[in-house]
Amino acid sequence: MANLLAAQGGRPLRDGLADLATWLGVTLVAGSALWVVADVIWHGVGAVNWGFVTTAPQDAGRAGGISTILVATFLVLLVCMTAALPLGLGAAMYLSEYGRGPMGRWVRRSLDVLAGVPSIVFGLFGAVFFVQVLGLGFSILAGGLTLACMVLPILIRTTEMAFSGLPQEYRAGAAALGFGPSGILLRVLLPAAAPGLVAGLILGVGRALAETAVLIFTSGYVDRMPDSLLDSGRVLSLHIFDLSMNVPGGDHNAYGAAVVLLLILLVINGIGGWLSRRWIGRGIVAS
Amino acid sequence: MSRPLADKWFRWGLLASAALSGAVVVLVVLFLLVASWPALADLGPGRYLTDTRWYPSGGLWGMSAMIVGTLLSTLGAVLLAAPLGILSAVFCHYYAPARMATLYRRLVELLAGIPSVVYGLWGLVVLVPIIARWHPPGTSLLAAILVLTLMILPTVALVADSALGQLPGSQVAGAYALGLSRAGVIWRIAVPAARRALATGTLLATARAIGETMAVLMVCGGVVNLPTSLFEPIRTLTANIALEMSYAEGLHRSSLFVTGLVLVLAVVTLVTVADRLGEEPTGG
């Protein structure tokens, strides 16, 4: 590398500046990120223990733990991903493979607009459409479906990019091997696009776990253990919001809940990274 | 089922998923139109745009200051987050040793999942007091921009990261073979090749910044104000909805839905412009 830089002769200064900018930028990002994360952990780690994760909240959340909240959060996420994943994957495949025409452009634009709809508007929309019009009431089902609408754009656009970023030779090669369109997509392109897909999934799950405003109006505020998907259930981020903004003396457990949320994210993201590496290894055309 | 038939069904399935996904936005806009109709019919759209003052109980419904506030905070955040996000991705692929890249990626992914409340809490308890010591009141356009930057950065970074990861290795190796330096390879070959993905990532991040509610609400100050400096408080359109929706009735409530409609219109404009700009350089 040193040789190459030296051989360049004319631009070492500019190259050096580019390197410096990269390191500076990354340090800045990592520093700020660590600052936020460390602040949460510093305030919250004292609240977290096994009992915190396994008992139900008491005294409006000041005492007790977050067991019921975790169950509700998991169920909402499950509903959300069950609805959004197949739909999103299908739409992304359509856009990357057949989406050059007016239909593709329309869907793409709609999704970009959808990405900018404020979460509170999604919440109010869900409260009318899923809760009232479809008659789901305040329920985990209504919350998960509203959330699915919200994560669709990010899921689809990132997945689409992963597909369309694949070299054209993959398609030609697979076709030459006798694969039909569905075979090409499912057996060749899907494994090859897995890392991008996982990036989209991680962004989507992160967004869903982080969402508050959508769920106040749809899955609701009840912190009882949910019996079914039609019960109302309070999710983790809403619990954090309520404890920190609405309940005096709730800060300690709010930060504790945030630490648990960070742990969940680490696990999910870790699984995501592992899956994407595994898929690359198994793909017909390993990159 | 014969294979051509299966393929046909498969394609219909894909089309249906795409159509259904695209239809969601129609439903949302329809909902906004219905909910904001009473105010639009009663007050007319002009009342909302011509005035900077917003006092619903006093019959003043101007949103222009909030539109400016939204645009400025979004613009500031995107100007900071887009380069930093792209640098992050470049770092992971061309600078960092494998283990450091993985660690850094985990950190950025973590940022993507932190609830906006937590960002808001951090902004309110940590960031705002620091700014306040320097230039009161602390809750300001600057605070909004900084918090938003942190929130949208992962979107740019992760999208750019996966795009750079997809570039054929041969292309990069070829560039090195031609004697280009690392920076040369990155900025002349890799980044330009990934520019479509980078644009998509930035667009998604911009949309996210426009639509972000809870965190901005806590740090922006919430005052309806045309800012003349970075240290002045602002109110964004989303903050307006979140601050007042729970306690609004009648025309006031309906007007808050008009706020939502204005937001969606802003995003439509943004997307259309981005689309036009993206069309010009064909090929690649």
Place this chain on the structure above:
Amino acid sequence: MGWYDRWRGGLLAIGLALAMAGAACSSTADGAKAYPHLVITGSSTVAPLAAEIGKRFEQAHPGVQVDVQTGGSSRGIADVRKGNSDIGMASRALKTTEQTLLPFTIARDGIGLILHQSNPVNELSRQQVVAIYTGQITRWSEVGGLDRPITVVHKAEGRSTQELFLHHFELDNRQVKPHVVVGDNEQGIKTVAGNPDAIGYVSIGTASYDASHGVPIRLLSVDGVAATLENVRNGQFPLSRPLNLVTREVPTGVAKEFIDFARSTQVIDLVEGQYFVPTAGG
């Protein structure tokens, strides 16, 4: 591909949507609950209290479920009117346009002015508060404090704390020149706690809890009356509001039982546990 294919896709999409809707509706019908289910919606201030009362009520009445949902006072009122909920929650007295509804007060809450703990100002007269909030006084030195600019923290339009505050100090919202506009009480407290030059007004219960647990804020007296829960209870403190449960008709059945329970001496500890002032037994 031709337009024909696109149409097919559209039809398929509509079909799918209908199927989803159908499935959703039928599942609700199946899941209809046999046991009494009380839905309470409205004010986020009242919600934690109502939820706690609900839990105790469920213990005393096995089989009954009390679901508390937030969304703000106006939502509570609207839901009760439309019949979307059994009981509404409002953190204020009913307005003249709402006189057809029935309010049941379960607690009271005072509203007090707060400063940062390090602020040496000990008392503000009515005129000084008005002057500060209308921007005529902009530095603490003008009211006996440090030579620092004042940060005025105000509440968002429509919040009952804001309406009470404006009414008490005979202010029009357009005269107020705020530097920060906040929503919830805790947001107001965290804003003042993080800024030594700020002044704000919040729920007395919330503020006295936080002040006694190390948050650097201090309550000011209003019109010479100390801002304590005791003074709210005995009615001397001038700025207070009722926390109400609201129904459309004279409550019957479980709803009546719940409202009676929420107003009884059986829940006084819960009301005090949320730092409100009980009204029962007095």
